[in-house]
Amino acid sequence: MASTTSAYRITDLFAERARNIAPPTYGTELTKIISVSFAYGLADPILFPHADLAAASAAVLAKEAPIALNYGPPSAQLYEQIILRLQAKGITADRDRLIIGYGSGQILGLLPDVFVEPGDVVIVEGPTFLGVVSRFVQAGARVITIPVDEMGMDVDALEETLSDFKKQGIRPRFIYTIPTFHNPTGATMPLFRRQKLLGLAAEYGVLVVEDDAYGDLRFQGETVPSLASLDKEGWVLYVSTFSKIIAPGIRLGWACGDPAIIERLAMFKSEGPVGPFVSHVVARYCATGKLDYHIQELIAYYNHKCNLLLEAIAHEFPSDVVALRPGGGFFVWCKLPPNISAQALLTAANEHGVSFLPGTRCYANGQGDDAIRLAFSFQTTEKILEGIALLGAVLRGWG
Numbered sequence: 001m002a003s004t005t006s007a008y009r010i011t012d013l014f015a016e017r018a019r020n021i022a023p024p025t026y027g028t029e030l031t032k033i034i035s036v037s038f039a040y041g042l043a044d045p046i047l048f049p050h051a052d053l054a055a056a057s058a059a060v061l062a063k064e065a066p067i068a069l070n071y072g073p074p075s076a077q078l079y080e081q082i083i084l085r086l087q088a089k090g091i092t093a094d095r096d097r098l099i100i101g102y103g104s105g106q107i108l109g110l111l112p113d114v115f116v117e118p119g120d121v122v123i124v125e126g127p128t129f130l131g132v133v134s135r136f137v138q139a140g141a142r143v144i145t146i147p148v149d150e151m152g153m154d155v156d157a158l159e160e161t162l163s164d165f166k167k168q169g170i171r172p173r174f175i176y177t178i179p180t181f182h183n184p185t186g187a188t189m190p191l192f193r194r195q196k197l198l199g200l201a202a203e204y205g206v207l208v209v210e211d212d213a214y215g216d217l218r219f220q221g222e223t224v225p226s227l228a229s230l231d232k233e234g235w236v237l238y239v240s241t242f243s244k245i246i247a248p249g250i251r252l253g254w255a256c257g258d259p260a261i262i263e264r265l266a267m268f269k270s271e272g273p274v275g276p277f278v279s280h281v282v283a284r285y286c287a288t289g290k291l292d293y294h295i296q297e298l299i300a301y302y303n304h305k306c307n308l309l310l311e312a313i314a315h316e317f318p319s320d321v322v323a324l325r326p327g328g329g330f331f332v333w334c335k336l337p338p339n340i341s342a343q344a345l346l347t348a349a350n351e352h353g354v355s356f357l358p359g360t361r362c363y364a365n366g367q368g369d370d371a372i373r374l375a376f377s378f379q380t381t382e383k384i385l386e387g388i389a390l391l392g393a394v395l396r397g398w399g
């Protein structure tokens, strides 16, 4: 550290929210040699559409380099392609209702700038995707957790919470939900719950933020309409991404909703829209019509890996570990028996070279030591079998 003659410390200059921020915790796994990690929902690199992205990049460099490589707005064709995809899902979409960002995570992270004063109530699911919810916490939101079961958010519990707040004269700012192939539980909210949720949003005047990161990756069951497509009164902000269907490294996500929200999100997106080059490349790729075929390939492959993981769990895990079968997405959520702590299991599993996300890292309120999340998306089929065998041995030897 540099020596200083000053009586002051730089860190005292930090804003309250930067002073109190906790560094990310990765558990013990980084100090151990992990042979199989089920911890993170990474895409499988085997499935990246390398050749098509290379062809689109070459075409952009040959034909659009003067604009794609200069300062400037994203490709107008990318807006068009995203609008077409949204409209095909029955979502009202046009240029004024759409913002594109560096991943959906970036846009979700801007929500507090638009909606939250310190102490304002924001409602989230428990468990949820903490990567986003931690931004709400950092912004000083009073984050309230509504339980999730195998049908997604418990909307009756939500109704009670909204009614209690109303009695106290409090109007929550927004409800953050992942209704389809939920991260981490894999659950999908059925239509009747979606309708009730929308009714509550209108009755209590609360925005619903629908995070549909995994919605295109359905392995089984009928498509359930998105909240945004069911919403007739404008209470839903729909957020999605190319990360799970093209590649996370392209960093392109979007939000679609009330133009007044979109306009303000854009104002707080201080670096401007997304990079022109990547936007031109992805627009060209989408315009070939190949993305929908690619999504079908992804579905087949992820479905295979998910089935393999579940079969391996059925063979290797004690029967009192209950795995939820997802209808799509990247994750299997396992409920542990009462005598096993997810944190303690992680420590023991790390000793055997295997890792996962403990449920505690999926709750904003400290719960979750009774469950673990296994991401099947990234590992090879061989590694899935190896990892579940290792974890099964740890579980069977427990106690």
Ligand SMILES: Cc1ncc(COP(=O)(O)O)c(C=O)c1O
Residues within 6 Å of the ligand: 041, 102, 103, 104, 105, 106, 129, 178, 183, 211, 213, 240, 241, 242, 243, 248, 251, 252, 253
């Ligand atoms: C539920 C959910 N929402 C949003 C994101 C962020 O995705 P991106 O910022 O890559 O678009 C993720 C990433 O894992 C996610 O799981």
